[in-house]
Amino acid sequence: MITRFVQVVQTSAREYSDVIFSRQCVGCDRLGKVICDNCRSLIPTLAQQRDAHYELWFGAPYESVVREMINAHKDHGVRALTQDLGMVLGRAVWSAAMSSSTTRPIVLVPIPPHATSLQRRGRDTVFEIAMKAARVVSDRGMPCSVAPSLIRIHETQRSAGKSVSERREVHGSFGVRPGKLILSRVIAVDDIVTTGATTNEAVRALQAAGIGVDSIACIASTAARR
Numbered sequence: 001m002i003t004r005f006v007q008v009v010q011t012s013a014r015e016y017s018d019v020i021f022s023r024q025c026v027g028c029d030r031l032g033k034v035i036c037d038n039c040r041s042l043i044p045t046l047a048q049q050r051d052a053h054y055e056l057w058f059g060a061p062y063e064s065v066v067r068e069m070i071n072a073h074k075d076h077g078v079r080a081l082t083q084d085l086g087m088v089l090g091r092a093v094w095s096a097a098m099s100s101s102t103t104r105p106i107v108l109v110p111i112p113p114h115a116t117s118l119q120r121r122g123r124d125t126v127f128e129i130a131m132k133a134a135r136v137v138s139d140r141g142m143p144c145s146v147a148p149s150l151i152r153i154h155e156t157q158r159s160a161g162k163s164v165s166e167r168r169e170v171h172g173s174f175g176v177r178p179g180k181l182i183l184s185r186v187i188a189v190d191d192i193v194t195t196g197a198t199t200n201e202a203v204r205a206l207q208a209a210g211i212g213v214d215s216i217a218c219i220a221s222t223a224a225r226r
């Protein structure tokens with residue numbers, strides 16, 4: 001009973017904060033839009049390349065208004081920010097694609113959330129943003145789609161009940177759904193990249209399944225390690 005009461009209070013508090021978040025700018029708290037024109041003007045318009053193990057492009061540094069946008073969208077359900085975040089990711093995807101020598105259709109493969117995060121939020125925010133980014137890139141003239149080919153593998157699922165061929169497709173935390181990605185220009189996408197360990201692990205899982213990864217694109221990156 002007490003547990004149920006606590007859950008109700010927690011849910012109400014979260015919904016209340018979500019209402020507040022949806023009526024004020026995430027950057028400066030000004031009432032009105034989820035992001036005001038002034039804060040939107042602070043979003044970088046040029047993607048940058050980070051010297052990671054794999055070629056990685058990011059739309060903005062993980063700081064100031066972009067960091068607030070990602071967190072409000074992810075943890076407070078401010079879906080009105082999906083379009084703006086899709087624009088930022090779209091610029092990173094575009095830059096990644098322009099730096100590639102191939103011209104095959106682009107397929108974005110989102111890095112999936114942990115099962116606990118998915119359960120708590122009730123949605124896959126990176127997938128939602130990737131869909132917008134694909135539209136942004138397609139509208140600029142490069143065919144681009146999204147394939148949710150990566151799956152998170154629980155520790156207990158890694159070896160139990162799998163054939164040898166299935167096991168070969170699993171690398172660390174990720175598995176790969178079968179699909180026709182081989183003739184595509186695959187770009188792995190995520191919201192935030194910090195150390196790059198998760199994205200590198202995801203790329204290795206795709207490569208272990210025979211899928212070549214052209215590059216990685218994310219909305220925001222912490223300071224580049226050069």
Ligand SMILES: [Zn+2]
Nearest residue numbers: 025028036039
């Ligand atoms: Zn603002």
